[in-house]
Amino acid sequence: MARVVHLGQQVWxxxxxxxxxxxKSRIELANDEQPNGRAYLKAVAETVQALLKEAKQYQIPVRPVGAGWSPAPINVIEDGWLVETLRLNRTFKLAERNLHADCDLPAESLMLVQAGATVDEVYESAEEIGRSLRTGGASNGQSFAGACATGTHGSVWQEGGIQDHVRAVQLVTPERILWIEPKRSVLSDDFIAQTGSVIIRDDRIFAAAQLxxxxxxxxxxxxxxxxxxYMVQNIQKAAKIKREHIDWLCRGEFRKFSGAFGLNEEPYFQQLILNPFDPFDKKALLRFLYKRPYDASIPPPPPGQMGAGYDALTLLGKVMANSDLFKAELLQLAMEQAYPDNRxxxxxxxxATWGHTTEEHSPIASLFNGSVTMDRRKLSEAFDLIIDSFRRGGGGTVVTLRFVHKAQGLLAPAHWQDNVVIDFDGPNVESSHSGYKKVVEALDDAGIAFTRHWGKTNNLDQQRVQQDYDQDFADWKWAQAQVMPDAADRRVFANDELVKLGLI
Ligand SMILES: Cc1cc2nc3c(=O)[nH]c(=O)nc-3n(C[C@H](O)[C@H](O)[C@H](O)COP(=O)(O)OP(=O)(O)OC[C@H]3O[C@@H](n4cnc5c(N)ncnc54)[C@H](O)[C@@H]3O)c2cc1C
Structure with missing residues (x-):
């Protein structure tokens, strides 16, 4: 069994x-020493199942939590058990003999990751064995399971979300310990049995469990x-962009855009942070990453030179720690001052390696984060509408444009072939909320389809989720019922927000 630390009744x-x-209680889970990866997985799963059984019996709602980084209230639970996972953070290599005969992936490409391992810990473990993740979010302190839960993404335009790395999921319910894979098997039945899990191999259920x-x-x-x-070369700078550049991005002319501001080659990653009060007369903050072969002799540069830590949240948080004011000029000052040195x-x-493109984050102030994701080809049509309505709503956030390929998972917000994600990050004040609401209304009025981040402020409800995901939502509900046929099991995971979203 794993260790269960009861930290008691408290406000969280x-x-x-x-x-x-x-x-009712905050509960921390931690590993006990085990002989191998399978034994770790089995011990933890059995411990979790025992907790869930007890919760079901006494009708206590349970909320698993990673880093608690989601601003949306999906990670809270009233009068229930909050079960923390961050100390379940081991990662394990696989050997060829652990794979199923049908598996077409090389063993060295696979890693077993406990749910609470942070994204940073996974980056590090991967690098130690000469591997790398393909994408990630702007920071790295999320738990891997928590990051997948909401479809955390960055701006690698040929990749989807972090959940796209997932090839199997160990899921525990009050009644079962399940190992969920796609129909095409990945790990051997024998290996999976040693994790204490019962196998489900089904593409739809797997796609539901990915996100x-x-x-x-x-x-x-x-x-x-x-x-x-692999490594990436970082270019980051403040520069004025023109309206026509938005059209280039809308058409996916990333190489052309990069040629104008960065290197004359296709970027692996590109991101723009704009001042929505004056997006073209004031400088935007641009960041490009270009893929490079791994070279162990290159020492990693200081984090600032790799752009680490300058996600919009970080840079706003830094300024907001010193000032309550939030006006267009101040916003620009904030953007440029908090941006690390130009490169x-x-x-x-x-x-540096991919793992050096982000750094740790500390909570600084109550922040607002909202976003909309849409078909990238709608960017030109939506851009002015978004900026105008945001300003009419009195918004007070920066606006970030990120680009993501169609992501895996039935409930992935990035579900168009190519997506633009427009983030609104700023202080958690009324103007940030009202600016975001105006954007959402304007997109609806214009008939432009979009989705919203599960982990951020999103004002979603069941009706809207159904409308946004349609058959994928129905399939997700079907998959959930396969995993937890008994409604009493599903109720163990109920909190107000998930009920409002129609997910429980
Ligand atoms: C500084 C910062 C930067 C960010 N940058 C980005 C970004 O660049 N891109 C982006 O897309 N998002 C970003 N986000 C949002 C963040 O990545 C997501 O909210 C992510 O889901 C948080 O991971 P977590 O481990 O903190 O999850 P939590 O907030 O702890 O949990 C999220 C959800 O997953 C559930 N959950 C957690 N662990 C488990 C488990 N083991 N089993 C079942 N359910 C579980 C929780 O109950 C909850 O419903 C950022 C957030 C912050 C604070």
Whole structure:
């Protein structure tokens, strides 16, 4: 069994202090020493199942939590058990003999990851064995299961979300310990049996479990696929863009855009942070990452030169720690001051592994984060509408444009072939909320389809989720019922937000 530490009744706040709850108990799970990866997975799953059984018996709602980084109230539970996973953070290599005969992936590409391993810990473990993740979010402190739960993504335009790395999920319900894979088997039946799990091999159920929003059971481990290790070169700068550049991005002319501001080659990653009060007369913050072969002799440059830590949340948080004011000029000052040193095309190259492109984050203030995801080809049509309505709503956030390929998971917000994600990050004040609401209304009025981030402020409800995901939502519900046929099992995972979303 794993260790269960009861920390008792208390008030708990999520990381952004956007939601709080009164807990019956905060419970921390931790590993006990085990002989191998399978034994770790089995011990933890059995411990979790025992907790869930007890919760079901006494009708106590349970909320598994990773880093608690989601600003949306999906990670809180009133009068229930909050079960923390961050100390379930081991990662394990696989051997060829652990794979199923039908598996077409090389063993060295696979890693077993416990649910609470942070994204940073996974980056590090992967690098130690000469591997790398393909994409990730702007920071790296999320738990791997929590990041997958909401479809965390960055701006690698040929990749989807972090959940795209997942090849199998160990899910625990009050009645069962399940190992969920796609129809095409990945690990051998014998290996899976030693994790204490019963196998489900089904494409739809797997796609539902890849992005589970915390409503498919308790994830205790994930099997992920990695790439051979690579490096990226960072270019980051403040520069004025023109309206026509938005049209280039809309058409996916990334190489052309990169040629105008960065290197004359296809970027692996590109991101723009704009001042919505004056997007073309004031400088935007641009960041490009270009793929490079791994070279162990290159020492990693200081984090600032790799752009680490300058996601919009971080840079706003830094300024908001010193000032309550939030006006267009101040916003620009904030953007440019908090942005690390320029690393332009003429500067000595800053090159490091993927794991060095993000850094740790500390909570600074109550922040607002909202986003809309849409078909990238709608960007030109939506851009002015978004900026105008945001300003009419008195918004007070920066606006970030990120680009993502169609992501895996039935409930992936990035469900168009190519997506643009438009983020709104700023202080958690009324103007940020009203600006975001105006954007949502304007897109609806214009008939432009979009989805919203599960982990951020999103004002969603069941009707809207059904409308946005349609058959995928129906399939997700079907999959959930296969995993937890008994409604009493599903109720163990109920919280107000997930019920409102129609996910429980
Ligand atoms: C500084 C910062 C930067 C961010 N940057 C980005 C970004 O670049 N891109 C992006 O897309 N998002 C970003 N986000 C949002 C963040 O990545 C997501 O909200 C992510 O889901 C948080 O992971 P977590 O481990 O904190 O999950 P939590 O907030 O703890 O949980 C999220 C959901 O998953 C459930 N859950 C957690 N663990 C389990 C488990 N083991 N089993 C079952 N359910 C579980 C929870 O109950 C909850 O429903 C950022 C957030 C912050 C604070």
């Amino acid at each position: 706040n999520n990381y952004h202090q956007t939601a709080a709850c009164n807990l 589970h929003v915390g409503a498919m059971g308790f994830v205790t481990a994930l099997l992920i696929e990695t790439d051979p290790i 332009d095309v003429d500067d000595p190259p800053a090159i």
